[in-house]
Amino acid sequence: MAFGRRRKNKAGSTESAEESVQSAAGTENGAAGGTDGGPEHGPFDVADRPSEEGYVDLGALRIAATQGLALRLEVEETTKRVVAVTLDLDGSSLQLQAFAAPRSETLWDEIRTQIVKSVSSQGGTADELVGRLGTELLARVPAQAQDGSKGYRVARFVGVDGPRWFLRGVFGGPAAMNPDAATALEEVFRNVVVVRGDAPLPPRDLLQLTLPRDASPLPKRDAETKPEPPQRGPEITTIG
Known part of the structure; x- marks a missing residue:
């Protein structure tokens, strides 16, 4: 499992070439909204999965160690x-953020409405569907391809309402559109453990992420190696 860090500039956008459509956060039972959820399916509350064995501890989130999984922490300049974690596996990405949520309310329905409005304002479309992780949004926003032609960038939004927390995931790359390509990252998503903590927080406040104790920077690319072209993916946005 590899680790890296990405910073955000003062305007709130990441300094990498990754960009995305808007995102956000909320529910109550620890399973993806609309799935056949329950403690056995995940994502999990820490009360259901208290052990840290086999997990990378990021504070509010614990990620199951998986062969080939690269982990990037996004840092607000x-x-x-640390405001988000992005997981890269087999050419696809999954951005995760966890938020405080009301004890007796859910957020995902409201958040989906906000995403649709944001995507529409950018000239894109957002289709609601029921997938393997419950009610999802598949968003397409106009973008310019590397060869200058017009196209779309695609992001798949999923949301999970847990006990006093909300977990939001954004799939990018092949996993956004291809169910077969999404299988491995969906399994990673289902194994996430959310650590809400006891501190009182306003709804939609980000839960605190921290660097793992054994984290090390990704190796620097050799100066003579031709850099890979930038890939598009999810970007952090403020909710609330």
Whole structure:
């Protein structure tokens, strides 16, 4: 499992070439909204999976160690706060953020409405569907391809309402559209453990992410190696 860090500039956008459509956060039972959920399916609350064995501890999130999985932490430039984690596996990506949520309310329905409005304002479309992780949104936003032609960038949004937390995932790359390509990252998503903590927090506040104790930077690319072309993917956005 590899680790890396990505920073955000003062304007709130990441300094890598990754960009995306808007995102956001909420529910109550620890299973993806609309699935056949329950503690056996995940994502999990820490009360259901208290052991750290086999997991990378990121504070509010614990990620199951998986062969070939690369983990990038996204750092807000002004505050130096870790605001999201992006997981890369087999050419696809999954961005994760966890938020505080009300004890007796869910957020995912409201958040989907906000995403649709944001995507529409950018000239794109967002289709609601029921997938293997419950009610999802498949968003397409106009973008310019590397050869200058017009196209779309695609992001698949999923949301999970847990006990006093909301977990939002954004799939990018082949996993956004191809069910077969999404299988491995969906399994990673289902094994995520959310650690809400006891501190009182306003709804939609980000839960605190931290660097893992054994994290090390990704190796620097050799100066003579031709850099890979930038890939598009999810970007952090503020909710609420």
